[in-house]
Amino acid sequence: xxxxxxxSNVPDTTxxxxxxxDQNAIDLSSVxxxxxxxxxxxxxxxxxxxxxxGGSISSVSIIHVGxxxxxxxxxxxxxxxxxxxxxxxxxxxxxxxxxxxxxEAIKDKNYDMILCGIESSDYNGSAMGxxxxxxxxxxxxxxxxKLEIEGDELKLNREIAGGFEVVSATAPVVVIVQKGIALExxxxxMRGIMMxxxxxxxxxxxxxxxxxxxxxxxxxxxPKAACKMIDADNPAELVxxxxxxxxxx
Amino acid sequence: MNFDYTxxxxxxxxxxxxxxxxxxxxxxxxxxxxxxxxxxVKEMAELGFLGMMIDPKYGGGGMDSLSYTLAIExxxxxxxxxxxxMSVHNSLVSYxxxxxxxxxxxxxxxxxxxxxxxxxxxLLSEPxxxxxxxxxxxxxEDKGDHYVLxxxxxxxxxxxxxxxxxxxxxxxxxxxxxxxxxxxVDRHSPGITLGAHEDKMGMRSSDTHSVMFTDVKVxxxxxxxxxxxxxAFAMKALEAGRIGIAAQATGIAAGAYxxxxxxxxxxxxxxxxxxxxxxxxxxxxxxxxKIENARNLVHKAAWLKDTNKPYSLAGSMAKLYAADIAMxxxxxxxxxxxxxxxxxEYHVERLMREAKLTxxxxxxxxxxxxxxxxxxxxxx
Numbered sequence: 001x002x003x004x005x006x007x008s009n010v011p012d013t014t015x016x017x018x019x020x021x022d023q024n025a026i027d028l029s030s031v032x033x034x035x036x037x038x039x040x041x042x043x044x045x046x047x048x049x050x051x052x053x054g055g056s057i058s059s060v061s062i063i064h065v066g067x068x069x070x071x072x073x074x075x076x077x078x079x080x081x082x083x084x085x086x087x088x089x090x091x092x093x094x095x096x097x098x099x100x101x102x103x104e105a106i107k108d109k110n111y112d113m114i115l116c117g118i119e120s121s122d123y124n125g126s127a128m129g130x131x132x133x134x135x136x137x138x139x140x141x142x143x144x145x146k147l148e149i150e151g152d153e154l155k156l157n158r159e160i161a162g163g164f165e166v167v168s169a170t171a172p173v174v175v176i177v178q179k180g181i182a183l184e185x186x187x188x189x190m191r192g193i194m195m196x197x198x199x200x201x202x203x204x205x206x207x208x209x210x211x212x213x214x215x216x217x218x219x220x221x222x223p224k225a226a227c228k229m230i231d232a233d234n235p236a237e238l239v240x241x242x243x244x245x246x247x248x249x
Numbered sequence: 250m251n252f253d254y255t256x257x258x259x260x261x262x263x264x265x266x267x268x269x270x271x272x273x274x275x276x277x278x279x280x281x282x283x284x285x286x287x288x289x290v291k292e293m294a295e296l297g298f299l300g301m302m303i304d305p306k307y308g309g310g311g312m313d314s315l316s317y318t319l320a321i322e323x324x325x326x327x328x329x330x331x332x333x334x335m336s337v338h339n340s341l342v343s344y345x346x347x348x349x350x351x352x353x354x355x356x357x358x359x360x361x362x363x364x365x366x367x368x369x370x371x372l373l374s375e376p377x378x379x380x381x382x383x384x385x386x387x388x389x390e391d392k393g394d395h396y397v398l399x400x401x402x403x404x405x406x407x408x409x410x411x412x413x414x415x416x417x418x419x420x421x422x423x424x425x426x427x428x429x430x431x432x433x434v435d436r437h438s439p440g441i442t443l444g445a446h447e448d449k450m451g452m453r454s455s456d457t458h459s460v461m462f463t464d465v466k467v468x469x470x471x472x473x474x475x476x477x478x479x480x481a482f483a484m485k486a487l488e489a490g491r492i493g494i495a496a497q498a499t500g501i502a503a504g505a506y507x508x509x510x511x512x513x514x515x516x517x518x519x520x521x522x523x524x525x526x527x528x529x530x531x532x533x534x535x536x537x538x539k540i541e542n543a544r545n546l547v548h549k550a551a552w553l554k555d556t557n558k559p560y561s562l563a564g565s566m567a568k569l570y571a572a573d574i575a576m577x578x579x580x581x582x583x584x585x586x587x588x589x590x591x592x593x594e595y596h597v598e599r600l601m602r603e604a605k606l607t608x609x610x611x612x613x614x615x616x617x618x619x620x621x622x623x624x625x626x627x628x629x
Contacts, residue, residue, distance in 0.1 A: 187267045190297030190310035193260050
């Protein structure tokens with residue numbers, strides 16, 4: 001079995017987002033980039049499955065649509081344990097274009113399972129995984145928070161309102177994963193970092209898929225009000241402030 | 250001249266930062282109860298931090314000293330106890346073994362040092378020989394095919410949790426420091442007993458003991474270098490070790506600064522954030538400048554070592570400066586926190602206690618000034 005994990009390159013989740021002057025773009029000048037947290041968990045689960053497979057999972061590959069600035073993020077994924085990487089050399093304009101580029105790049109590569117994070121932490125579009133499955137004419141299961149392989153069958157837990165449902169599927173399949181799919185992301189080991197430089201990172205030309213959407217305008221959220229600390233031994237003060245200052249009781 | 254980190258160095262720094270975040274959950278409790286960080290050391294070993302500079306042919310990461318200083322700095326921002334275990338293991342013991350050991354000694358010890366199965370300890374200080382390391386009282390009597398060790402060593406980091414000791418001891422007292430040897434000793438050899446766990450001011454989660462040797466037999470093949478090389482060996486190992494401690498001190502300062510910066514952006518006084526008061530903003534500016542200076546000194550020393558140039562002077566300057574500013578910066582971080590800085594919950598009082606040790610161990614600040622001034626004055 002060959003697994004592919006789709007990787008998005010996103011600003012560190014602690015980044016203070018600044019907008020450019022006309023508010024239709026984000027100022028990326030001092031942003032630190034990371035692997036999209038959902039994708040990182042997907043990669044972690046893929047590696048766990050490979051390690052437990054006794055050789056039946058032959059490789060875990062990663063793919064990304066982006067420019068050369070993403071290579072550090074891809075090297076980190078290789079350091080964590082992915083075997084090889086493909087970067088489609090194009091700016092990731094929207095989910096449709098990204099899904100189209102990935103589908104074109106891998107259509108002849110016969111991956112048995114493709115893992116995507118359910119969303120990326122930058123634009124949270126939640127659309128790429130489903131579109132990719134359609135382009136590849138593959139089955140897909142979304143919102144998967146548990147993934148086990150039993151023989152030829154995949155056992156998937158899907159999160160639904162009030163609980164989860166268990167779904168079985170067979171390869172080839174696109175699995176769109178939710179948090180919980182792996183406990184926590186892995187820290188790359190020194191050996192992994194050393195080996196990452198020798199692993200293949202193939203850059204392929206984009207087909208030039210056009211985006212179907214564009215960003216018109218961003219509005220930053222209202223700044224949070226300052227937090228007021230009240231001593232734990234002084235509940236009377238808490239009641240007083242809720243009553244007289246916040247006026248909510 | 251290039252101040253950019255490589256992609257790999259950045260990845261190592263980030264990996265160390267991610268690892269250090271996990272230390273934060275129990276760092277206050279381990280400090281309070283002086284508990285050894287067993288699980289964290291195991292994870293540090295699995296991630297390869299314990300063998301990061303060891304040659305890959307012995308199972309290490311083969312990384313340079315600069316990468317090592319980045320990792321030590323990140324870990325020290327959160328927890329210097331874990332950093333000192335890493336530092337002694339890497340830059341005193343593993344480095345000493347790899348640089349001055351025979352091929353047999355390297356093959357015997359380094360693969361298991363690299364995986365962390367063996368943790369190293371370095372036994373130089375004695376009750377009456379700290380800075381004055383030439384006056385070793387511990388004896389390594391030459392008995393033909395082995396040595397017999399007798400004496401006491403003090404302030405030994407990882408004394409209880411290590412398995413490989415490098416012991417500095419006197420074989421030929423008449424030759425003074427030219428008679429000293431460095432011996433690799435199995436920590437579980439008959440005749441080794443430990444004193445009580447030292448109840449330290451800071452770095453309380455690392456175990457520190459005195460170690461007593463009573464007729465401990467050590468095979469001759471466990472000697473590092475020629476007969477009488479021990480003092481020179483210890484000085485060389487400490488030269489390398491100082492870069493690690495300088496990085497640790499920089500990390501302690503940077504950790505305190507980061508906390509003070511964050512606090513100053515949240516705490517209000519007189520109707521505005523304290524960071525908007527010049528008294529606090531100027532403190533932050535001075536702290537940042539000192540940390541940047543220390544880091545540059547550390548990086549230069551590491552770069553000199555990595556490019557096989559003499560680094561003794563640079564290492565001593567880095568260690569002296571970084572340790573002194575760690576004390577200053579952590580003190581200011583406590584001041585910025587006010588009363589909150591004086592309680593354990595906010596970490597900066599612990600960082601201040603940790604900073605103090607960096608002015609004392611692996612060569613006091615005063616010893617560094619001797620090294621530096623002698624280096625300046627030896628050229629007429």
